[in-house]
Amino acid sequence: MSNYHGDFSQKIDYVFKIVLIGDSAVGKSQLLARFSRNEFSLDSKATIGVEFQTKTLVIDHKNVKAQIWDTAGQERYRAVTSAYYRGAVGAMLVYDISKRQSFDHIARWLEELRGHADNNIVIMLIGNKSDLDSQREVSTEDAKEFAEREGLFFMETSALEATNVEPAFLTILTEIYRTVTKKSLVANEESEGSASLLKGTDIVVPSQEVVSERSKFGCCSS
Numbered sequence: 313m314s315n316y317h318g319d320f321s322q323k324i325d326y327v328f329k330i331v332l333i334g335d336s337a338v339g340k341s342q343l344l345a346r347f348s349r350n351e352f353s354l355d356s357k358a359t360i361g362v363e364f365q366t367k368t369l370v371i372d373h374k375n376v377k378a379q380i381w382d383t384a385g386q387e388r389y390r391a392v393t394s395a396y397y398r399g400a401v402g403a404m405l406v407y408d409i410s411k412r413q414s415f416d417h418i419a420r421w422l423e424e425l426r427g428h429a430d431n432n433i434v435i436m437l438i439g440n441k442s443d444l445d446s447q448r449e450v451s452t453e454d455a456k457e458f459a460e461r462e463g464l465f466f467m468e469t470s471a472l473e474a475t476n477v478e479p480a481f482l483t484i485l486t487e488i489y490r491t492v493t494k495k496s497l498v499a500n501e502e503s504e505g506s507a508s509l510l511k512g513t514d515i516v517v518p519s520q521e522v523v524s525e526r527s528k529f530g531c532c533s534s
Protein backbone atom coordinates (compact mmCIF):
# COMPACT_ATOMS: atom_id res chain seq x y z
CA MET A 313 0.00 0.00 0.00
CA SER A 314 2.44 2.67 -1.15
CA ASN A 315 1.35 6.09 -2.37
CA TYR A 316 -1.32 6.13 0.28
CA HIS A 317 -0.36 8.72 2.88
CA GLY A 318 -1.47 12.25 2.08
CA ASP A 319 0.88 14.97 0.96
CA PHE A 320 0.24 17.67 3.55
CA SER A 321 1.79 20.45 1.45
CA GLN A 322 -0.99 19.91 -1.08
CA LYS A 323 -4.48 21.28 -0.82
CA ILE A 324 -7.23 19.03 0.47
CA ASP A 325 -9.64 18.05 -2.29
CA TYR A 326 -12.30 16.38 -0.17
CA VAL A 327 -13.26 16.05 3.47
CA PHE A 328 -15.32 12.97 4.24
CA LYS A 329 -17.09 12.59 7.55
CA ILE A 330 -17.41 9.01 8.77
CA VAL A 331 -19.23 8.04 11.96
CA LEU A 332 -18.49 5.04 14.14
CA ILE A 333 -21.44 3.40 15.90
CA GLY A 334 -22.08 0.25 17.86
CA ASP A 335 -22.42 -1.03 21.43
CA SER A 336 -20.11 0.10 24.20
CA ALA A 337 -16.72 -1.68 24.38
CA VAL A 338 -16.78 -3.20 20.88
CA GLY A 339 -13.60 -1.24 20.09
CA LYS A 340 -14.73 1.87 18.18
CA SER A 341 -12.24 4.19 19.88
CA GLN A 342 -9.38 1.73 19.43
CA LEU A 343 -10.16 1.24 15.74
CA LEU A 344 -9.93 5.00 15.38
CA ALA A 345 -6.72 5.18 17.42
CA ARG A 346 -5.19 2.41 15.31
CA PHE A 347 -6.15 4.02 12.01
CA SER A 348 -5.33 7.63 12.84
CA ARG A 349 -2.24 7.23 15.06
CA ASN A 350 -1.32 3.57 14.81
CA GLU A 351 -1.87 3.26 18.56
CA PHE A 352 -3.77 0.80 20.72
CA SER A 353 -4.64 0.77 24.40
CA LEU A 354 -5.94 -2.21 26.36
CA ASP A 355 -7.34 -0.06 29.18
CA SER A 356 -9.33 2.22 26.89
CA LYS A 357 -11.93 4.27 28.79
CA ALA A 358 -15.54 4.52 27.65
CA THR A 359 -16.06 7.51 25.37
CA ILE A 360 -18.02 10.39 26.85
CA GLY A 361 -19.70 12.70 24.35
CA VAL A 362 -18.12 12.90 20.91
CA GLU A 363 -14.62 13.17 19.51
CA PHE A 364 -13.19 13.11 16.04
CA GLN A 365 -9.81 12.61 14.50
CA THR A 366 -8.60 13.18 10.99
CA LYS A 367 -6.22 11.51 8.62
CA THR A 368 -5.34 12.60 5.12
CA LEU A 369 -4.68 10.08 2.39
CA VAL A 370 -4.56 9.89 -1.38
CA ILE A 371 -7.33 8.32 -3.42
CA ASP A 372 -7.24 8.55 -7.20
CA HIS A 373 -4.51 11.25 -6.99
CA LYS A 374 -6.74 13.40 -4.78
CA ASN A 375 -5.98 14.41 -1.19
CA VAL A 376 -8.85 13.12 0.89
CA LYS A 377 -9.19 14.06 4.52
CA ALA A 378 -11.07 11.45 6.52
CA GLN A 379 -12.78 13.05 9.50
CA ILE A 380 -13.78 10.15 11.72
CA TRP A 381 -16.25 10.69 14.52
CA ASP A 382 -16.50 8.47 17.55
CA THR A 383 -19.22 8.57 20.18
CA ALA A 384 -20.19 6.60 23.22
CA GLY A 385 -21.96 3.28 22.77
CA GLN A 386 -23.52 3.83 26.19
CA GLU A 387 -26.80 5.67 25.89
CA ARG A 388 -26.18 7.91 28.91
CA TYR A 389 -22.91 9.24 27.46
CA ARG A 390 -24.18 9.88 23.96
CA ALA A 391 -24.30 13.38 22.51
CA VAL A 392 -27.23 14.69 20.46
CA THR A 393 -27.84 12.04 17.82
CA SER A 394 -28.89 14.14 14.84
CA ALA A 395 -25.83 16.40 15.17
CA TYR A 396 -23.58 13.36 15.20
CA TYR A 397 -24.99 12.03 11.91
CA ARG A 398 -25.27 15.40 10.15
CA GLY A 399 -23.10 15.55 7.04
CA ALA A 400 -21.82 11.98 7.41
CA VAL A 401 -20.99 10.28 4.10
CA GLY A 402 -19.90 7.00 5.66
CA ALA A 403 -20.69 4.90 8.73
CA MET A 404 -18.97 1.98 10.35
CA LEU A 405 -21.31 -0.26 12.32
CA VAL A 406 -19.08 -2.08 14.78
CA TYR A 407 -19.74 -5.24 16.81
CA ASP A 408 -17.43 -7.52 18.80
CA ILE A 409 -17.11 -11.04 17.31
CA SER A 410 -16.81 -12.44 20.85
CA LYS A 411 -20.07 -10.79 22.06
CA ARG A 412 -23.21 -12.09 20.39
CA GLN A 413 -25.31 -9.34 21.92
CA SER A 414 -23.29 -6.63 20.20
CA PHE A 415 -24.10 -8.28 16.84
CA ASP A 416 -27.77 -8.74 17.74
CA HIS A 417 -27.97 -4.99 18.41
CA ILE A 418 -26.62 -4.08 14.96
CA ALA A 419 -30.13 -4.05 13.44
CA ARG A 420 -31.10 -1.38 15.96
CA TRP A 421 -28.01 0.72 15.21
CA LEU A 422 -28.77 0.40 11.50
CA GLU A 423 -32.32 1.60 12.09
CA GLU A 424 -31.07 4.65 14.00
CA LEU A 425 -28.52 5.36 11.29
CA ARG A 426 -31.06 5.11 8.48
CA GLY A 427 -33.43 7.33 10.43
CA HIS A 428 -30.88 10.12 10.76
CA ALA A 429 -28.33 9.91 7.96
CA ASP A 430 -28.30 10.88 4.29
CA ASN A 431 -29.79 8.23 1.97
CA ASN A 432 -26.53 7.88 0.06
CA ILE A 433 -24.40 7.15 3.11
CA VAL A 434 -21.93 4.27 2.59
CA ILE A 435 -22.26 1.74 5.41
CA MET A 436 -19.74 -0.88 6.47
CA LEU A 437 -20.31 -3.63 9.02
CA ILE A 438 -17.20 -4.31 11.11
CA GLY A 439 -16.68 -7.42 13.23
CA ASN A 440 -13.89 -6.26 15.54
CA LYS A 441 -11.63 -8.28 17.90
CA SER A 442 -10.92 -10.99 15.32
CA ASP A 443 -7.90 -11.86 17.49
CA LEU A 444 -10.39 -13.38 19.98
CA ASP A 445 -11.27 -16.19 17.58
CA SER A 446 -11.26 -18.82 20.35
CA GLN A 447 -14.09 -16.88 22.08
CA ARG A 448 -16.00 -16.23 18.87
CA GLU A 449 -19.80 -15.98 19.25
CA VAL A 450 -20.59 -14.59 15.78
CA SER A 451 -19.64 -16.60 12.72
CA THR A 452 -18.20 -14.83 9.72
CA GLU A 453 -20.94 -16.41 7.58
CA ASP A 454 -23.78 -15.00 9.73
CA ALA A 455 -22.31 -11.52 9.53
CA LYS A 456 -21.64 -11.77 5.80
CA GLU A 457 -25.19 -12.89 5.18
CA PHE A 458 -26.59 -10.02 7.24
CA ALA A 459 -24.36 -7.52 5.39
CA GLU A 460 -25.42 -8.84 1.99
CA ARG A 461 -29.08 -8.72 2.94
CA GLU A 462 -28.78 -5.11 4.11
CA GLY A 463 -26.46 -3.96 1.33
CA LEU A 464 -23.50 -3.24 3.60
CA PHE A 465 -19.79 -3.72 3.08
CA PHE A 466 -18.29 -6.13 5.60
CA MET A 467 -14.91 -6.88 7.13
CA GLU A 468 -13.54 -8.44 10.31
CA THR A 469 -10.80 -6.45 12.02
CA SER A 470 -8.54 -6.47 15.03
CA ALA A 471 -7.56 -3.08 16.40
CA LEU A 472 -5.23 -4.91 18.79
CA GLU A 473 -3.30 -6.77 16.09
CA ALA A 474 -3.84 -4.08 13.43
CA THR A 475 -5.51 -6.62 11.17
CA ASN A 476 -7.66 -5.19 8.35
CA VAL A 477 -8.03 -1.79 10.03
CA GLU A 478 -6.39 0.20 7.23
CA PRO A 479 -8.07 -1.88 4.49
CA ALA A 480 -11.48 -1.34 6.13
CA PHE A 481 -11.09 2.45 6.22
CA LEU A 482 -9.63 2.47 2.72
CA THR A 483 -12.56 0.42 1.39
CA ILE A 484 -15.19 2.75 2.84
CA LEU A 485 -13.29 5.90 1.80
CA THR A 486 -12.81 4.63 -1.75
CA GLU A 487 -16.50 3.78 -2.01
CA ILE A 488 -17.46 7.22 -0.67
CA TYR A 489 -15.12 8.79 -3.21
CA ARG A 490 -16.81 6.80 -5.98
CA THR A 491 -20.27 7.82 -4.80
CA VAL A 492 -19.35 11.47 -4.45
CA THR A 493 -17.54 11.80 -7.77
CA LYS A 494 -20.37 10.02 -9.58
CA LYS A 495 -22.82 12.49 -8.01
CA SER A 496 -20.57 15.43 -8.89
CA LEU A 497 -20.49 14.34 -12.53
CA VAL A 498 -24.26 14.28 -12.68
CA ALA A 499 -24.43 17.64 -10.91
CA ASN A 500 -21.93 19.14 -13.34
CA GLU A 501 -23.90 17.93 -16.34
CA GLU A 502 -27.06 19.39 -14.86
CA SER A 503 -25.44 22.74 -14.10
CA GLU A 504 -24.62 23.49 -17.76
CA GLY A 505 -20.88 23.41 -17.38
CA SER A 506 -20.76 25.41 -14.18
CA ALA A 507 -17.49 25.07 -12.29
CA SER A 508 -19.29 24.04 -9.13
CA LEU A 509 -17.96 20.55 -8.54
CA LEU A 510 -19.82 20.20 -5.29
CA LYS A 511 -23.20 21.30 -6.58
CA GLY A 512 -25.79 18.77 -5.61
CA THR A 513 -23.42 16.94 -3.30
CA ASP A 514 -24.81 18.13 -0.03
CA ILE A 515 -23.02 15.30 1.71
CA VAL A 516 -19.53 16.69 1.05
CA VAL A 517 -17.92 19.09 3.49
CA PRO A 518 -16.12 21.88 1.59
CA SER A 519 -12.43 21.18 1.47
CA GLN A 520 -11.36 24.65 2.60
CA GLU A 521 -12.48 23.89 6.10
CA VAL A 522 -9.54 23.63 8.46
CA VAL A 523 -9.97 21.09 11.21
CA SER A 524 -7.54 20.35 13.96
CA GLU A 525 -5.90 16.96 13.86
CA ARG A 526 -7.49 15.99 17.13
CA SER A 527 -10.60 17.57 18.46
CA LYS A 528 -12.86 16.78 21.35
CA PHE A 529 -16.15 18.39 22.15
CA GLY A 530 -19.76 17.79 22.91
CA CYS A 531 -20.56 16.24 26.16
CA CYS A 532 -22.35 14.41 28.38
CA SER A 533 -25.40 13.60 30.28
CA SER A 534 -25.30 11.08 33.02
Ligand SMILES: Nc1nc2c(ncn2[C@@H]2O[C@H](COP(=O)(O)OP(=O)(O)OP(=O)(O)O)[C@@H](O)[C@H]2O)c(=O)[nH]1
Pocket residue numbers: 334335336337338339340341342343353354355356357358359360383384385386440441442443444469470471472473
Ligand atom coordinates in the same frame (compact mmCIF):
# COMPACT_ATOMS: atom_id res chain seq x y z
N1 LIG B 1 -8.76 -8.24 22.10
C1 LIG B 1 -9.13 -7.06 21.59
N2 LIG B 1 -9.53 -6.07 22.40
C2 LIG B 1 -9.89 -4.88 21.83
C3 LIG B 1 -9.85 -4.66 20.43
N3 LIG B 1 -10.30 -3.41 20.19
C4 LIG B 1 -10.59 -2.87 21.38
N4 LIG B 1 -10.34 -3.75 22.38
C5 LIG B 1 -10.54 -3.54 23.83
O1 LIG B 1 -11.93 -3.47 24.08
C6 LIG B 1 -12.17 -2.51 25.11
C7 LIG B 1 -13.14 -1.44 24.62
O2 LIG B 1 -12.54 -0.71 23.56
P1 LIG B 1 -13.03 0.76 23.16
O3 LIG B 1 -12.30 1.14 21.91
O4 LIG B 1 -12.91 1.69 24.31
O5 LIG B 1 -14.57 0.48 22.87
P2 LIG B 1 -15.71 1.53 22.39
O6 LIG B 1 -16.55 0.79 21.41
O7 LIG B 1 -15.09 2.79 21.92
O8 LIG B 1 -16.53 1.78 23.74
P3 LIG B 1 -17.46 3.05 24.14
O9 LIG B 1 -16.61 4.27 24.11
O10 LIG B 1 -17.98 2.75 25.52
O11 LIG B 1 -18.59 3.10 23.14
C8 LIG B 1 -10.81 -1.96 25.53
O12 LIG B 1 -10.34 -2.69 26.63
C9 LIG B 1 -9.94 -2.22 24.31
O13 LIG B 1 -8.59 -2.35 24.63
C10 LIG B 1 -9.41 -5.73 19.60
O14 LIG B 1 -9.33 -5.65 18.37
N5 LIG B 1 -9.06 -6.91 20.23
